[in-house]
Amino acid sequence: MSPVCPSEGQPEGEPPSRRGRKPEPISPHAGACHRAWLEAVRSRLFASGLTLDELVERSGYSKTRISELLRGNGPYPRWELTYSVIHVLGIPASPMRRLWKAAAHDARKKQAWIDRCIATVAVSLGPDVPPLDHQGFTETNRAAYTDFAKVFLLNGERASWVVAETFDILWLCWDDALASADVQRFAWKVLRGRIMARIPQCEGGYPELRAAAFATVAQDQAADPAARFAQIEESFLLFEAISRLPDNQLDVTVLRYLCGLDDTTAADVMGVPLATVRSDDRHAQRTLHNTLIRRHPRECAP
Known part of the structure; x- marks a missing residue:
């Protein structure tokens, strides 16, 4: 989802904020949680x-x-300022308030300040229940989304929190999701964006996966320290190569081999054709194989 909003500056004599005019960018000082709800508001x-x-x-x-x-x-x-805007735009207040509170904590606002802000707005949020089709979507995808997020964020609690944030964002823009070419693909882009906004980037813009490699090896209780060290080195190289795959190939590789999904389920979760997943899988495996051969030609030779 690419957030857009009308531009405030207008040439004299033209109608203000015409649709289609290039939007003013979001401040680089806005944190990841702040951007999560701000992008949805601008888009709406x-x-x-x-x-x-x-x-x-x-x-x-x-x-x-x-x-x-x-x-x-x-x-x-x-x-109260935020609510005044979302009320005009018809954005559901319940998920929006959760996103606003999370971003307030991220901005290091004290709990007392947050509570005072909320107390000043006498508003009935209504039932904390999203549309039925959104509920079904959530239950269908929660497990796969959480497993995918955990690969990058390592911590299960952080992964669950980002997935919950994703579902709240989707609630805000559920009509846009339903109007898109594919709801699953629309939602996958939202989830991926929330995850990538929270992980370190290597030089070149690749996601940092070395910590994930270490966590994977740590689960193996091999008795031989030398073998564990060699395994860590090998895993670092493999995860570094995975991180440099094109986005779709990276996603397919993580879902198939780190989350344990079959290719049909991976296609459903990502909202892409089965043939695309199989093609991306083949290309990814070929790239990884060639990369590791260049790094360790003797070990990889038949």
């Missing part, structure tokens, strides 16, 4: 067709404050 605003001036008028806040919120500039926004 752009899809709504509302201009910035119309949003300002309906929210009851100044143009400066609304602009700062949409760009992620300045201090982390208070809940």
